Amino acid sequence: MSTVAFLGGGSFGTALSIMLAKKGLKVNIWDRKLSVIDDINIKRENIKYLPNVMVPAGVTAFIDIEKVISDSDIIVLAVPSHAIRDLSKVIAPHIKENQIVVSIAKGIEEGSSKRISQVIEEEIASNPIVILSGPSHAEEVALDIPTTVVVTSKKMEYARIVQDVFMTSKFRVYTNEDIIGVEIGGAVKNIIALAAGVSDGIGYGDNSKAALMTRGMSEIIKIGTKLGGKTETFYGLTGMGDLIVTCTSMHSRNRRAGILIGKGIPMDAACEEVGMVVEGIKATRAFYALKEKEQISMPITDVLYKVLFECKDPKYGVHELMSRNRKDEF
Incomplete structure (x- = not known):
């Protein structure tokens, strides 16, 4: 089973973490806010971004981003689109070539008009990049309400790996080469x-x-x-x-x-x-x-x-x- 890291303890990253932990995967979350980390690890709830939803024991939050990266097979960039480039720069020196990078942000970069995958690729050139998108409110994913999404990549074999890891009986994942x-x-x-x-x-x-x-x-x-x-x-x-x-x-x-x-x-x-x-x-x-x-x-x-x-x-x-x-x- 894969270990999945979420860089960013926002609502959707937390919801996906809960879902994967229920599936039996080991999940690590990094966030810069100690209050978010303590709420997840101690109170077992992300009070700021996803209140009133229990976070399973399989999810652990950290302030040390290098540890979270080194311990994971799949790294999910769970930050807004405008923060993707800076976060990619931060993790680039620490990432291994066999780790899959997944983005759940939706947007393009202001100024360059580059898509999220292009921004990541410029900063982390050696790693496979997968985009996960689709109609998926965090509040419903966290409560196991049936949801369908799509994954895509320039290297579709990695999109299919992410498809298998994230697929559950309540979270259906399709692939799309476009x-x-x-x-x-x-x-x-x-x-x-x-x-x-x-x-x-x-x-x-x-x-x-x-x-x-x-x-x-x-x-x-x-x-x-x-x-x-x-x-x-x-x-x-x-x-x-x-x-x-x-x-x-x-x-x-x-x-x-x-x-x-x-x-x-x-x-x-x-x-x-x-x-x-x-x-x-x-x-x-x-x-x-x-x-x-x-x-x-x-x-x-x-x-x-x-x-x-x-x-x-x-x-x-x-x-x-x-x-x-x-x-x-x-």
């Missing part, structure tokens, strides 16, 4: 989920959300295929599946932040109230720059960018979307 599509679908849906939350916060209804989700899927496909992803991937778990769950669930930090912004709360205050990283905000800025460079029409991303970073009134943003020149759906 690494570009999987990564882009998981990143852009955060933008649409944030927009859906803004719509909810304004007070609009199901019609509005259905429109945002459907036209949002169009934007995901446009940018995703332009970058080399396959259309069918975006109708799968990491596209449509992830879009549905993040646009409709109150577990979604993107939707929750959007609701607050739609009610008129400033972006920074909304993020502070959510209490965790809102990936959709960074994704909006990154994909706005990328779509400008690639000259791709992404009107929802356009309007959301103006709401977030140019103080445009959300209601007027909706008016802009609804008042554009008429066109054929496809």
